[in-house]
Amino acid sequence: MTMPLMRPPRKNPVLRTRQMNLPPWARSRVAMGLTVAAAEGRFALQVCEACGAVQYPPREACHACVSPRLQWRPQSGEGRLIAATTLHHSNDLFFRERLPWRLGLVHLDCGSSLMVHLHGDVRQPGQRVRVTARLDRAGRAVVIALPDPETPHMNDDPMLREMGCDPKFRKVLVTDGKSEVGQALVRALVKAGADIIWVGHSEPWKKMPGFDDIADLPQVTLVPLDVTDGRAVEQVGGALGGKVDIVVHNAEVHRTYGIGARRGTDVARLEMDVNYFGLLRLAQAFGPALRARAADGAAHAVAWVNLLSIYALANFPPHGTYSASKAAAHSLAQCLRAEMRPAGIRVVNVFPGPIDEAWNQNLPPPKLTPEAVANAIVKALRDGTEDVYPGDVAQEWLERWRDDPRVLERELAAGGGS
Amino acid sequence: MSPELSPATLLAALAKALQRGAIRVVDLTQTLTPDFPQIALPPEMGQCWPFRIEEVSRYDERGPGWYWNNFSCGEHTGTHFDAPIHWISGRHRPNNAVDTIPVQHFVAPAVVIDCHEQAAADPDYLLTVADIDAFETAHGRIAAGSWVLMRTDWSRRRDPEAYQNFDETGQHTPGPSTEAVRFLVEQRDVLGFGSEAIGTDAGQGYHLRPPYPCHYFMHGAGRYGLQCLCNLDLLPPTGSVLICPPLKIEQGSGSPLRVLALVAG
Numbered sequence: 001m002t003m004p005l006m007r008p009p010r011k012n013p014v015l016r017t018r019q020m021n022l023p024p025w026a027r028s029r030v031a032m033g034l035t036v037a038a039a040e041g042r043f044a045l046q047v048c049e050a051c052g053a054v055q056y057p058p059r060e061a062c063h064a065c066v067s068p069r070l071q072w073r074p075q076s077g078e079g080r081l082i083a084a085t086t087l088h089h090s091n092d093l094f095f096r097e098r099l100p101w102r103l104g105l106v107h108l109d110c111g112s113s114l115m116v117h118l119h120g121d122v123r124q125p126g127q128r129v130r131v132t133a134r135l136d137r138a139g140r141a142v143v144i145a146l147p148d149p150e151t152p153h154m155n156d157d158p159m160l161r162e163m164g165c166d167p168k169f170r171k172v173l174v175t176d177g178k179s180e181v182g183q184a185l186v187r188a189l190v191k192a193g194a195d196i197i198w199v200g201h202s203e204p205w206k207k208m209p210g211f212d213d214i215a216d217l218p219q220v221t222l223v224p225l226d227v228t229d230g231r232a233v234e235q236v237g238g239a240l241g242g243k244v245d246i247v248v249h250n251a252e253v254h255r256t257y258g259i260g261a262r263r264g265t266d267v268a269r270l271e272m273d274v275n276y277f278g279l280l281r282l283a284q285a286f287g288p289a290l291r292a293r294a295a296d297g298a299a300h301a302v303a304w305v306n307l308l309s310i311y312a313l314a315n316f317p318p319h320g321t322y323s324a325s326k327a328a329a330h331s332l333a334q335c336l337r338a339e340m341r342p343a344g345i346r347v348v349n350v351f352p353g354p355i356d357e358a359w360n361q362n363l364p365p366p367k368l369t370p371e372a373v374a375n376a377i378v379k380a381l382r383d384g385t386e387d388v389y390p391g392d393v394a395q396e397w398l399e400r401w402r403d404d405p406r407v408l409e410r411e412l413a414a415g416g417g418s
Numbered sequence: 419m420s421p422e423l424s425p426a427t428l429l430a431a432l433a434k435a436l437q438r439g440a441i442r443v444v445d446l447t448q449t450l451t452p453d454f455p456q457i458a459l460p461p462e463m464g465q466c467w468p469f470r471i472e473e474v475s476r477y478d479e480r481g482p483g484w485y486w487n488n489f490s491c492g493e494h495t496g497t498h499f500d501a502p503i504h505w506i507s508g509r510h511r512p513n514n515a516v517d518t519i520p521v522q523h524f525v526a527p528a529v530v531i532d533c534h535e536q537a538a539a540d541p542d543y544l545l546t547v548a549d550i551d552a553f554e555t556a557h558g559r560i561a562a563g564s565w566v567l568m569r570t571d572w573s574r575r576r577d578p579e580a581y582q583n584f585d586e587t588g589q590h591t592p593g594p595s596t597e598a599v600r601f602l603v604e605q606r607d608v609l610g611f612g613s614e615a616i617g618t619d620a621g622q623g624y625h626l627r628p629p630y631p632c633h634y635f636m637h638g639a640g641r642y643g644l645q646c647l648c649n650l651d652l653l654p655p656t657g658s659v660l661i662c663p664p665l666k667i668e669q670g671s672g673s674p675l676r677v678l679a680l681v682a683g
Contacts, residue, residue: 205455205582229452230472255462266464 021093025138038133164384165303168193176251184374200225227278237285258320268321291343353393466492500643507638537570573648593620610642
């Protein structure tokens with residue numbers, strides 16, 4: 001049974017802050033399919049379209065019939081543990097620092113056998129398990145066998161915690177606590193056991209309903225933070241950067257204009273200033289400190305969350321300049337991910353469909369509640385996923401976009417978004 | 419003033435008095451900083467940019483021997499000047515933009531009407547004609563071509579939240595009543611009106627008749643506005659001279675500026 005995680009002790013300032021040594025990250029190109037599915041929280045294996053064989057590890061051709069027609073298909077991961085062993089020695093720095101480490105062999109119900117990492121609650125060969133793919137600290141997929149059914153406190157398992165970004169006992173910065181999503185995020189993080197939540201707020205003279213209640217929560221400390229103000233971002237970064245384990249960047253400006261519906265560039269510029277340059281300013285101010293603390297104790301720095309939009313993938317013309325700013329932010333988030341991954345910090349990009357907020361008042365449902373967005377973000381942190389498309393609209397658009405981005409572009413241009 | 423003093427002698431005497439401190443220079447300007455609030459309109463409307471500043475270099479790899487910044491702001495950010503063209507009522511006035519206003523108007527006498535006690539008691543305080551009458555009874559008639567500055571000590575509210583003073587019904591800051599504005603323009607031919615709050619009009623000025631009467635009547639008559647002033651408590655009721663040239667922005671509706679007052683002794 002997993003022992004519930006206790007509050008980690010305070011850092012010993014006499015000792016050198018432990019540096020991150022990443023687990024082995026090299027994978028073949030074909031194995032990337034496992035990683036991109038894991039990044040979305042799916043466990044997928046190659047399935048042969050010719051003979052139906054499921055196979056692992058990933059290969060260029062089917063192990064049964066040598067057909068190259070292999071497709072990545074979601075798998076339940078259900079199976080049985082055949083053998084278990086415990087490593088007490090490793091020459092790899094990542095594992096060496098985390099010994100002992102348990103590994104096992106699982107026979108999946110679909111026929112494949114896999115060498116897997118073992119959750120602490122998976123004990124005896126013969127036990128039913130659920131195998132899933134998780135991103136490790138290097139951002140590559142590894143397979144782990146979880147107890148089936150789930151056990152109490154199973155997320156507190158040290159191995160699983162290494163593969164996720166659980167907010168429990170972590171210190172989080174939410175860059176905008178005034179918006180409805182921001183308030184829902186703060187509440188969800190409190191519920192998830194975050195230790196301290198620094199809540200950014202700009203233009204303090206503008207009162208937002210509910211914000212005072214957020215400010216009163218014992219875990220919350222308000223921080224004046226306007227992401228358009230480079231000096232302010234730098235100051236907050238300097239003051240808190242060395243303490244923040246998770247940055248949740250949700251500050252955004254959402255206006256509902258295309259090109260012709262609004263004269264001038266002031267709105268588009270504000271959207272870019274907050275949605276794109278805000279991310280850049282924050283990443284410059286907080287990135288280095290986060291990267292330096294990726295192995296700092298049990299509640300080390302671990303993740304950066306960007307609230308993007310499904311419109312980042314394809315322009316929704318009625319919200320055209322907003323879409324453009326989110327596309328720019330998405331591109332920059334990819335750069336941030338590339339710069340943070342070698343340090344062991346995960347960048348989580350969230351692509352919601354329309355959220356039920358003032359600027360979407362005229363959009364028909366379905367619209368995501370702010371709570372649904374917040375819960376999706378906390379779940380992504382717990383599960384260690386990287387790409388999150390919460391809600392039916394986002395899922396549907398994602399599917400259409402994957403199918404053919406040009407078709408989605410035409411559909412959106414005709415106003416047929418949702 | 420002795421009529422026999424030539425302008426040249428006068429100017430030399432002024433320079434000497436400034437050097438000696440017989441005439442003091444008082445700064446009526448708020449510091450431009452990103453924290454200083456700007457006027458807030460409903461979010462679907464166009465907005466005035468706040469003051470923002472970013473380093474170009476600071477003796478570093480971006481410029482090893484020098485420090486400098488880029489900044490951005492609106493015409494109506496910080497302590498700023500309102501030109502008649504700012505308002506629809508002043509849009510057809512001649513010389514109504516900051517680049518065409520006669521420069522003589524940028525150096526002019528000022529009177530200060532003290533309303534700080536009223537404003538302390540009532541943040542929505544409106545300057546009345548009776549206040550002006552009382553001022554003139556005590557200090558003499560307001561001369562044509564003067565700035566009229568409303569002292570409220572509002573600038574002492576250093577906290578932006580208290581300075582803006584918003585609630586669910588909007589902003590609550592002091593300003594002039596419609597009648598007072600009309601009196602100053604029509605009966606006293608003043609040069610302009612200055613305030614310590616974020617606008618020349620009261621925070622609830624939108625609900626006066628007409629909305630924003632100070633903007634409407636002052637600019638409609640080709641007069642000017644100054645707002646976000648400070649240190650008005652350091653000025654005498656009469657006898658100071660303001661130096662307040664805005665930036666020479668082509669067809670500019672206003673501009674942030676340094677406002678200085680010359681004060682005897």
